[in-house]
Amino acid sequence: MEDGQAMDQDRVPLELARLWRIPLDSKLGRPARLDVGSVVDAAVALADREGLAAVTLPRVAESLGVTKMSLYRHVGSKDELLDLMRDAANGPVPDSLAGTGPWRERLRLWATEQLRVLEAHPWLAQVPPSGPPSGPNGIDWFDAGLRSLRLTGLDWGAKVGALMIVSGYVTSAAQLAQALAAGREGTGMDQAAAEREYGRAMARLVDPERFPDAAALFGGGLLEDTGEDTGENDFHFGLELLLDGVAAAVAGDE
Amino acid sequence: MEDGQAMDQDRVPLELARLWRIPLDSKLGRPARLDVGSVVDAAVALADREGLAAVTLPRVAESLGVTKMSLYRHVGSKDELLDLMRDAANGPVPDSLAGTGPWRERLRLWATEQLRVLEAHPWLAQVPPSGPPSGPNGIDWFDAGLRSLRLTGLDWGAKVGALMIVSGYVTSAAQLAQALAAGREGTGMDQAAAEREYGRAMARLVDPERFPDAAALFGGGLLEDTGEDTGENDFHFGLELLLDGVAAAVAGDE
DNA sequence: CTCATATAGTATCCTCAAGACACTATCTCG
DNA sequence: CGAGATAGTGTCTTGAGGATACTATATGAG
Numbered sequence: 217m218e219d220g221q222a223m224d225q226d227r228v229p230l231e232l233a234r235l236w237r238i239p240l241d242s243k244l245g246r247p248a249r250l251d252v253g254s255v256v257d258a259a260v261a262l263a264d265r266e267g268l269a270a271v272t273l274p275r276v277a278e279s280l281g282v283t284k285m286s287l288y289r290h291v292g293s294k295d296e297l298l299d300l301m302r303d304a305a306n307g308p309v310p311d312s313l314a315g316t317g318p319w320r321e322r323l324r325l326w327a328t329e330q331l332r333v334l335e336a337h338p339w340l341a342q343v344p345p346s347g348p349p350s351g352p353n354g355i356d357w358f359d360a361g362l363r364s365l366r367l368t369g370l371d372w373g374a375k376v377g378a379l380m381i382v383s384g385y386v387t388s389a390a391q392l393a394q395a396l397a398a399g400r401e402g403t404g405m406d407q408a409a410a411e412r413e414y415g416r417a418m419a420r421l422v423d424p425e426r427f428p429d430a431a432a433l434f435g436g437g438l439l440e441d442t443g444e445d446t447g448e449n450d451f452h453f454g455l456e457l458l459l460d461g462v463a464a465a466v467a468g469d470e
Numbered sequence: 471m472e473d474g475q476a477m478d479q480d481r482v483p484l485e486l487a488r489l490w491r492i493p494l495d496s497k498l499g500r501p502a503r504l505d506v507g508s509v510v511d512a513a514v515a516l517a518d519r520e521g522l523a524a525v526t527l528p529r530v531a532e533s534l535g536v537t538k539m540s541l542y543r544h545v546g547s548k549d550e551l552l553d554l555m556r557d558a559a560n561g562p563v564p565d566s567l568a569g570t571g572p573w574r575e576r577l578r579l580w581a582t583e584q585l586r587v588l589e590a591h592p593w594l595a596q597v598p599p600s601g602p603p604s605g606p607n608g609i610d611w612f613d614a615g616l617r618s619l620r621l622t623g624l625d626w627g628a629k630v631g632a633l634m635i636v637s638g639y640v641t642s643a644a645q646l647a648q649a650l651a652a653g654r655e656g657t658g659m660d661q662a663a664a665e666r667e668y669g670r671a672m673a674r675l676v677d678p679e680r681f682p683d684a685a686a687l688f689g690g691g692l693l694e695d696t697g698e699d700t701g702e703n704d705f706h707f708g709l710e711l712l713l714d715g716v717a718a719a720v721a722g723d724e
Numbered sequence: 725c726t727c728a729t730a731t732a733g734t735a736t737c738c739t740c741a742a743g744a745c746a747c748t749a750t751c752t753c754g
Numbered sequence: 755c756g757a758g759a760t761a762g763t764g765t766c767t768t769g770a771g772g773a774t775a776c777t778a779t780a781t782g783a784g
Contacts, residue, residue, distance in 0.1 A: 245760025461715030499731025
């Protein structure tokens with residue numbers, strides 16, 4: 217079809233067109249100093265520097281040397297800007313995910329690479345989800361996830377479900393880590409000290425009559441300090457648990 | 471010890487004292503028309519009626535017949551109010567979770583009861599996480615989760631990890647469902663129609679050269695309409711997958 | 725009984741956000 | 755060279771969270 221490209225530009229909703237950076241290439245009117253890409257890049261840079269809360273239209277505009285209202289020509293709304301930022305910050309999938317291979321190891325890598333992205337852009341875990349992956353980078357990650365499961369023989373629904381679980385897990389692990397870090401903001405405590413403090417406060421509040429299991433946990437279980445990096449270990453424990461679940465689905469499918 | 475109660479009131483941080491509704495019982499000063507409970511109840515009711523975005527200090531105050539600044543006497547800040555709302559809306563664990571029994575069935579029930587709570591208070595899934603469970607209801611749910619795993623022989627760390635995964639999964643499933651529902655707001659599409667529309671848009675944008683697996687998915691896989699309630703089925707598929715993962719941990723522990 | 729003190733609620737202020745709308749500036753094409 | 759289309763600006767409204775200084779109302783010590 218000769219109109220394939222033209223159709224792309226016309227029939228796709230405006231929001232998707234911006235996500236995919238489909239140029240409108242109308243040469244009329246005053247030429248633009250700005251484009252979607254530069255607005256999004258500025259917003260991402262701002263979020264990286266000062267956190268998601270600092271990303272306001274006035275401040276993004278200021279960092280571009282422009283007034284806030286001009287941004288609306290390129291992003292439509294604050295919410296849409298967040299979608300664009302998410303896709304941009306996710307970035308393309310790293311080369312390590314290019315090939316195919318044993319699904320478990322590929323899927324594990326997929327998860328840990330996602331975690332790396334969330335560590336590089338901590339605010340990313342706080343951007344509220346807005347639906348299935350729609351942007352080019354989101355699709356790239358999605359494609360890589362599907363590729364990691366290509367050899368499993370799972371049907372599409374199972375693959376999609378497994379990917380959503382794994383990536384949801386990575387996100388909530390990152391969220392939790394950030395919430396803990398934020399909670400001990402100011403107090404000069406490290407992770408272990410904060411956990412001890414939490415355990416102590418809970419031990420005082422949790423009545424063993426009403427909450428026997430929780431009281432047992434706070435009373436004794438948590439206080440052993442292994443000295444190792446707890447967060448990392450917890451993450452991998454959970455990830456392997458998920459992979460075991462996927463393994464069961466793969467096996468049950470045969 | 472005779473000073474047990476007094477210690478509770480003194481040594482516990484103010485925020486925890488409010489979560490646990492520990493009365494200050496100082497009889498001095500002007501008597502309060504408000505207390506933490508009524509502020510939180512009003513905020514929860516408002517969120518139930520009009521969503522989380524409607525919960526602003528002015529509006530909560532208005533619904534209590536009070537000016538906004540008086541709320542700060544009882545809740546400290548907006549963020550703290552959100553914490554209090556979360557704990558209140560979680561509510562105590564339902565009776566069905568009281569006993570003990572086969573872990574898999576108990577844990578499954580724990581998850582589905584959590585989902586019911588999230589359906590009753592849709593805004594709950596959007597409240598940003600603020601750390602480990604700290605309020606009485608949060609502890610109640612936590613205790614019930616630990617109880618469901620009591621007979622597994624898992625160590626504390628594994629139990630806590632498994633619970634975090636399951637409850638994180640329930641939350642992100644609810645978040646996704648809401649994002650999808652919000653996305654098709656206005657458009658009179660049902661779930662299936664919206665999915666078809668999404669698949670069609672993606673099929674147009676996703677280049678099979680760059681994204682072979684994703685293109686295959688959008689090209690053919692998603693379009694079979696089973697007619698059944700997809701969301702429910704997806705949720706249970708994922709939950710059983712997680713339970714399989716926990717089962718592997720339980721088995722590996724022996 | 726009365727007055728210092730402690731607490732509850734109020735009145736007013738500030739800073740800053742998102743966004744509507746009408747305006748000006750600058751380009752291309754007929 | 756103008757007409758129309760597009761980019762960017764100036765100004766306004768609404769409404770948020772929160773600081774501060776005030777008033778109101780109770781208790782309990784002298």
